[in-house]
Amino acid sequence: MTESGSNDGRLDTIRVVVVDDQPLERTGNALILDSDDEIEVVAEAGNGVDAIAAVARTRPDVVLMDVRMPVMDGLTATGVIAERHPGARVIVLTTFDLDEYAFGALRVGASAFLLKSTKPAALIDAVKTVASGSAVAAPRLTSKLIEHYLQRSPTRAEDAEAVLDILSPRERDVFAAIVRGLSNAEIGDALVLAPSTVKSHVNAIFAKLALRDRVQAVILGYELGLATRA
Template sequence: MIRVVVVDDQPLERTGYALILDSDDEIEVVGEAGNGSEALRVVGQTEPDVLLIDVRMPVMGGIEATRIIAAEHPGTRVIVLTTFNLDEYAFGSLQAGASAFLLKSTTPTALVDAVKTVARGSAVVSPGLTAKLIEHYLQSVPASRSLPENVAKVLGLLTSREVEVLTAIVGGLTNAEISSELRIAQSTVKSYVNSIFAKLGLRDRVHAVILGYEIGLDPGRRG
């Protein structure tokens, strides 16, 4: 069973999410909270697999709570929900450690699928957001953060092949596409990806993209 905690300051919405998730045979809602501060307590008590949390709440918002939970409870994956498709919320939540950013207008089926996907260790982002994320970093990361020494400091932890795989990930390639481009088995690509994430402390591919653009890694220079 995938154990989930639901956090939203609106009782009706919170109950609705819980009912949707509990209706699936693979998911169990083990706790609820009305703000980020309460979420910290409930997560500490229940250690869920997935936390579903609203962005805008009193006392403590979803992004701040996500940052704390990602640091203190790395085994809990976070899905951030919001009514507003604002870049600042999306980027803020992903940088804080969330594995998914979804609009509240998403369908019940998509919500259930998102919970199952992040529980398996993957990331989920609303369509088009990954492209926005890349565009955002291309336009806003200061030139000083793209200095060669910043790249070397991070990439020095990786083998040359792992650097190639990371660069391909930053360029938006799937494991299958990386396998084809580098002419290695998909199982080998998966092993490289897991090694990269472990060495760099990355939670998933979205955060690999964030890191890549923060250090000025150029996905156009593969091979």
């Protein structure tokens, strides 16, 4: 494993920072990821403060973030990283499938959520998926987490029309499909749109609603009560 702030000569390599306060967990995940030819672990950190410094220093594509850590937890660190380094995608790791810390991390900018019991091949696949920009065409576990916690909070249904007014009629259709967890290909099939057209609509929606990725879109949709309409 190297620690570098440059992508020179490694244009296709996915650069990852691994963050966990447990050395065995951290080293194990780093070794798993480094075993793949397309991934390079550029730094490791044992708490949120060190994670923020490592991201600033190495400019990774993906951060694998534990949520429960001393000094600074993963939720706080994720929010800082999302604000300061929007190009770095964060995957939060936790022991429990319905973890309020993990949900909080999704709300402040994480792109995906995985259990620590995730198998090595699935971990590698998740890093590649998030790095590709696909982020979440919402995996069932992430959707379950979002739904569980937002069911306990009042929806902002009264705000829905104001949000939708910003979007064109077709963008509204695409946004509703994103909230349902459809991928771009599935949206194209459902709405009879070319892949390039779907991508253009998705980018426009994210820009108009100031959304980071599909996870943020799904959370907003649930908050606005759109999930029940979709």
